[in-house]
Amino acid sequence: MSGITHFRPSTATPDRHTVLRAQGIPDEASVPERVAALVDDGFEIYSSTVDATGIRAEISIEEFDAVYRGEGQNAPRTPLEGIFPDAHGLALFAVTVGEAVCSEIRRLFKTGDPALGYTLDTIASAGAEGLANAMARDYQDTVSRSNPNASHVRVLPYSPGYCGWHVSGQKKLFRILQPERIGISLNASALMKPLKSVSGVLVAADRESHDFDIEFNFCTDCAGQECRERIQSVLFDTRGGQ
């Protein structure tokens, strides 16, 4: 069973500090006046164009195993394959801030306003990530309601294209979830349109099981290693009294 969620624009709107940080401006920095005005303009355009929607469908471990294996192009070992077989629950999901925002970003870059285009891009990226996190929180609530003893369980989203799960995994994910129903399509390279969309699987698992060492082949080639922040967020999330 799948459910569609129409989010309030506020759910898809990141806070100002998140946007500035994404632009390389730390919280303690004094924000130049012109940059502050640019961010204001970016938020204004974003609020008038965002159309935030999501879709979620629970899936069994066996069914997800086939989705995960995709077209057989995953890395030989991945963190996700060590986590999902023991999950307490799994749900496929896709969220988007909508095509209108993405068109506006492209238009701004094409018409010689990269500053505003970039600002809108950072707002939209953070907005889409925020939606994925909102989906995870919602699924966390669902899992907690159905099993009051699951206070040690935490939900994290995992997406094809990252941490060894090949992007071609999108194809099977789309076949089952059908995010086309909320306007997200997949191109031949298995990438989503609108671009500011996030898809993947919400994994409800024991808090510690989300943790892994940076020891996979692809980790040495990954400069970002944003997985650390994600893992910290569940390891030190003390909801449920744990």
Next chain:
Amino acid sequence: MDVLSEIAASLRNGDDNRVGQLTQQAVDDGLAAEEILNNGLMSGMRVVGELFRNHDIFLPEVLLAARAMNRGVDLLKPLLAGGDVPTIGKVVIGTAKGDLHDIGKNLVGIMLKGAGFEVIDLGNDVTAERFVDAAVESGAKVIGISALLTTTMSSMKGVVDLVRERGLGGEIHTIVGGAPVSKDFAAEIGADAYGYDAANAVEQVKALTGV
């Protein structure tokens, strides 16, 4: 302060309206378009690049300066010989095959243009053949490949390999970058350079082309 210095200073401040006004004023005063471009706009952009490299300004300020530069260049274009902006070299850029995330690539393109390069932007999801063909056809000396996904990084190697297979190794250089890309990865696939951010990519391209 003369008008060219004022253009450079306004560009540094990201004041596109003022840059537009001053550029028009310089044209009306009879200054040559090339002089306004080189000693006003490009001069301002060089300072902006240096400030960014030294972490004295933030990326959005660089982009505001780029917007101001565009304003000035648009006014000068009809006055430049053949309507072409003189460049210091050509660079082909695009995102790796399978990757649609182009913000990093766009930023590199903007900063390369600001530094005086002609940028041939192939867009997203670019095959190795298109990269190399475009470089050969345009006479570009550098191919810049960007990726955001760890799973599309591997297609960068295809471009590097194809340059070698076609015997263009000494002629066309490759530079890679993007959030998950590292210096070690660049070395591993045999790329000539790695740009850790847009400003650094410009420095690397300058080093590769000897300008």
